[in-house]
Amino acid sequence: MTAVMQARGLGKKYGKRWALRDCTIDIPSGHVVGMVGPNGAGKTTLLKMAGGQLAPTSGSITVLGGHPAGGPAQLAKVGFVAQDTPVYAGLSVADHLRLGAGLNPGWDAALARERIEELGLDPAHRAGKLSGGQRAQLALTLGLAKRPELLILDEPVASLDPLARREFMQGLMEAVAEHEFSVVLSSHVVADLERTCDYLIVLVDSRVQVSGEVDKLLATHHRLTGPRRDPDRLPGDQHVVSERHTDRQSTIVVRTDSPIHDPAWTVSRLSMEDLVLAYMEKPAATRPAALEVQR
Numbered sequence: 113m114t115a116v117m118q119a120r121g122l123g124k125k126y127g128k129r130w131a132l133r134d135c136t137i138d139i140p141s142g143h144v145v146g147m148v149g150p151n152g153a154g155k156t157t158l159l160k161m162a163g164g165q166l167a168p169t170s171g172s173i174t175v176l177g178g179h180p181a182g183g184p185a186q187l188a189k190v191g192f193v194a195q196d197t198p199v200y201a202g203l204s205v206a207d208h209l210r211l212g213a214g215l216n217p218g219w220d221a222a223l224a225r226e227r228i229e230e231l232g233l234d235p236a237h238r239a240g241k242l243s244g245g246q247r248a249q250l251a252l253t254l255g256l257a258k259r260p261e262l263l264i265l266d267e268p269v270a271s272l273d274p275l276a277r278r279e280f281m282q283g284l285m286e287a288v289a290e291h292e293f294s295v296v297l298s299s300h301v302v303a304d305l306e307r308t309c310d311y312l313i314v315l316v317d318s319r320v321q322v323s324g325e326v327d328k329l330l331a332t333h334h335r336l337t338g339p340r341r342d343p344d345r346l347p348g349d350q351h352v353v354s355e356r357h358t359d360r361q362s363t364i365v366v367r368t369d370s371p372i373h374d375p376a377w378t379v380s381r382l383s384m385e386d387l388v389l390a391y392m393e394k395p396a397a398t399r400p401a402a403l404e405v406q407r
């Protein structure tokens with residue numbers, strides 16, 4: 113099966129500073145992928161390289177088996193909704209749909225029209241006068257009506273209130289269920305990702321810290337709580353992701369494929385948010401190389 117996105121040693125430098133480095137990922141098709149990480153971690157940089165808007169400084173990236181800026185056929189397969197849900201303030205909703213139809217060979221006019229109707233948007237309304245939530249929905253409609261094989265969304269819900277966020281994510285998930293395309297979505301709102309994503313990428317300090325199917329990541333990460341212990345004394349197959357200690361107690365998040373038998377530990381499962389926070393807690397330089405959990 114063709115990978116949706118495959119990167120090998122991918123890096124991007126702005127001046128002397130790496131925005132993304134040593135990124136190696138293989139994302140299989142058919143997933144809704146959540147990309148999460150703190151401000152400046154390199155999410156937009158990675159997504160723009162996938163969309164063909166930025167050239168790598170090092171390494172390589174293929175998207176749906178092709179070069180990201182590889183010509184009209186490649187661009188037709190990938191929808192990209194940029195960070196600030198870009199629409200043209202002076203153009204009406206209907207103008208946007210006409211523009212989309214003119215620019216995209218696979219344009220699904222019925223999908224676009226029906227979605228605008230369902231959203232209750234007036235086709236004559238200028239985009240500049242829409243609310244943030246409505247603008248985001250218009251941008252999503254343009255991305256969906258292109259009928260891409262992969263839709264990339266860079267923090268699409270960042271400026272939306274919780275209700276608008278939920279409506280946006282619901283609309284996206286309904287479209288995924290109906291048209292079966294892959295999605296890569298960056299967001300700071302882990303709760304949104306928890307509801308929608310089945311594949312996760314955590315980026316911190318310009319590096320991919322972990323990537324893989326959510327179910328598998330949650331099955332292989334555990335929180336150990338017990339009497340204070342030096343993490344160096346854990347079994348070799350338990351990779352420490354984060355650690356906290358008081359005088360008497362240790363709380364350590366580990367990744368391991370093996371069961372944990374040590375009776376001294378209380379072992380608990382992590383939520384997606386716990387997992388993301390564990391990878392954000394510890395400085396990347398002190399962690400082992402990026403871990404990848406594959407199908």
Ligand SMILES: Nc1ncnc2c1ncn2[C@@H]1O[C@H](COP(=O)(O)OP(=O)(O)OP(=O)(O)O)[C@@H](O)[C@H]1O
Nearest residue numbers: 126130131132149150151152153154155156157158
């Ligand atoms: N055009 C640019 N010129 C110089 N540096 C840049 C440029 N774009 C991004 N950077 C830097 O690259 C790093 C990664 O930025 P990027 O926008 O990819 O992060 P991000 O994870 O998307 O952040 P956010 O969550 O805030 O959107 C940051 O340090 C940023 O300042």
